[in-house]
Amino acid sequence: MSMFKVHFIFSVLFVVFGAALGFLGNGDTFRRKVSVELNPGLNPPSSLPPGVALVHARGLGLNDTLHFLLCNHGAPALLLVHSNSTESTVQVNWPVFINRSSPGSLTVAPESSVTYSSALVFTRIWEYDDVNNTADPQTTAESSFYTPYELQNFIWTDLNATANQSDHMITLCGRENTESFVNGSLCLKLSVFESAGRDGAWPSLLHNANSSQLHVWLDGLTPRGNRSRFALEFQSVADSGFQGRVDVRSSIDDEYTPSIFKMLMCGVFRQVFDWVSLPLNSSSVWGFSQWKPVAYRKATPVFEDATPCRNSPLVSVSRVPPSALVQAFFTHEPQTHGLNISFGVDKDPVLYSDTGYISWTVLMGMGKPPADSFSTLIIIIIAVGLCTPLAIIIVGGVFVCVRKRMTRSSIYEPIN
Incomplete structure (x- = not known):
């Protein structure tokens, strides 16, 4: 029976450890403080065409900032800008931006803090x-x-x-x-x-x-x-x-x-x-x-x-x-x-x-794209699927051995 106990303990540890890995695999604890604003810095007399807007979502980290900008002036676009500064800001030259007259009318300042951008x-x-x-x-x-x-x-x-x-x-x-x-x-x-x-x-x-x-x-x-x-x-x-x-x-x-x-x-x-x-x-x-x-x-x-x-x-x-x-x-x-x-x-x-x-x-x-790992449910299913047949084999083997020993001992008469 000791062999069965060892296997049982191993199975429990496997399930617990697998579940822990499942949680750790999806346990990204990094957080950002997110804020959203519409048309940052836009003041009269400047105005966008009807239905057009610039959305700025700012994700503040411990030592950097992510800027997500969504705009439907022309073809709709989502712009991502990473800055290694927690003080970076979006600056828009609205008259030039609205008229689409020249590049550089939208920047993230200080520009030297920008490490990556894509749209x-x-x-x-x-x-x-x-x-x-x-x-x-x-x-x-x-x-x-x-x-x-x-x-x-x-x-x-x-x-x-x-x-x-x-x-x-x-x-x-x-x-x-x-x-x-x-x-x-x-x-x-x-x-x-x-x-x-x-x-x-x-x-x-x-x-x-x-x-x-x-x-x-x-x-x-x-x-x-x-x-x-x-x-x-x-x-x-x-x-x-x-x-x-x-x-x-x-x-x-x-x-x-x-x-x-x-x-x-x-x-x-x-x-x-x-x-x-x-x-x-x-x-x-x-x-x-x-x-x-x-x-x-x-x-x-x-x-x-x-x-x-x-x-x-x-x-x-x-x-x-x-x-x-x-x-x-x-x-x-x-x-x-x-x-x-x-x-x-x-x-x-x-x-x-x-x-x-x-x-x-x-x-x-x-950064790197998020990747799915084994969920806790799948790990438990795999563990149970692998361990259950082994447990049945071991229990069956132990039962057969014990039964044989009992049969052998029963053929001898007790000594008075």
């Missing part, structure tokens, strides 16, 4: 008639594409009505002045975080205090074709001393994104995509955009509402995207790359017209 810009929505049901824009004939929706021409709702500054969330909704967008809108919801955690809504991406999240959805758009599908074009802008690449890595997707389990046999969802920014001649990651290849067909999705999405190869773009924020901040010919995210899968019977809704989520941050 994510949403430029177009592509629509194509998927007559062959491939859900792949790269194999679709050029004649099947409709004129793209240029996001720089969108009309945006008032940000003051959708800003939740206490929860550090901003929702930006806009539409094009066309018949297709009479009842439709494209929305971007920015969330900035004080500490590590997960969004409650699927796909529940893991975030930390060095990241922000953009939840993007297309709602109520009238398709122009019988089998219309959509793709979202976005571009990354970074300093000239950095290079970008898209890394694909395996993900230990557990209970946080349950829709992923359904497609494991197809090998579609079991990946995480990291669009990383690295210094030239170095492999160290300074910034990232991260997403899972899954989108959802309803605002409050259930298991069956998940659909795969895919991205096109990364391409170099010769011109800076039409964003006032990017044009105002970057002054030394930054590096620009772009790709498309398309929604749907080959032979997918559900089209956008069936639900009139599609959503997708991306993280943007500083």
